[in-house]
Structure formats: C-alpha cells, structure tokens
Amino acid sequence: xxxxxxxxxxxxxxxxxxxxxxxxxxxxxxxxxxxxxxxxxxxxxxxxxxxxxxxxxxxxxxxxxxxxxxxxxxxxxxxxxxxxxxxxxxxxxxxxxxxxxxxxxxxxx
Numbered sequence: 001x002x003x004x005x006x007x008x009x010x011x012x013x014x015x016x017x018x019x020x021x022x023x024x025x026x027x028x029x030x031x032x033x034x035x036x037x038x039x040x041x042x043x044x045x046x047x048x049x050x051x052x053x054x055x056x057x058x059x060x061x062x063x064x065x066x067x068x069x070x071x072x073x074x075x076x077x078x079x080x081x082x083x084x085x086x087x088x089x090x091x092x093x094x095x096x097x098x099x100x101x102x103x104x105x106x107x108x109x
Contacts, residue, residue: 001048002025002026002027002029002030003030003045003048003049003051003052004048004100005025006023006025006030006034006052006064007048007051007052007055009021009023010052010055010056010059010062011055013059014055014058014059018059019059019060019061020059020060020061020062020063021059021061021062021063022062022063022065023062023063023064023065024064024065024067024072024074024075025064025065025066025067025075026066026067026068026069026072026075027066028066029045030064031064031065031066032066033045033049034049034052034062034064035063035064
C-alpha cells in the first residue's frame, strides 16, 4: 500500500536525520491527501493520513508529486522487484513490514 511506503520512508528519513523529503508517488489519492488537496474520508486512509501528519511534524517539510507508475522507472523497477521477491541490488534497501505502520491499526492490510 502506498501509505505504508510513505510512512516507512518518513521513519527512515527521521532516523537518518534528514529534514526534508521529496516523494514521487504513483498514487494520486495519497499524494492529494497528504498535500491537503483532498480530504481523507475513508476511515482506514484517515488513520494512515494521521500517522503521516504525526511523522511530518518531526521534519521541516515533505513534498509529494504524483507521477504515474508507467512514467516513473524507479517505482516500476521497485514494484517489480518486490513482486518477484528478488534480492535487492546494491544501493537498494529492503525493510520488511510485519504489521501495519499506523499505530492504531491491527491485522494485515
């Protein structure tokens, strides 16, 4: 799920001490919700959006841009890599999530 990737990326950003995050995402819905161009009306997405807001407060800024997957070679490559469960090439870090990222979610998504 796109929110899972974003939340995980924010956590890594904070852990590394970076203060700004520029994201190219293929989910127009997530991009619009995080950039406050649309509201989070679905309860599950609202929980994820709230988790992003909590993490966002720990950095100076986050900027998201929607890029369709077909136009984003990096996203396309990573999605195919994950689907095949191949080992990652040098410079690509994998972080397996075993539970939902949003703190008050339970069970698999």
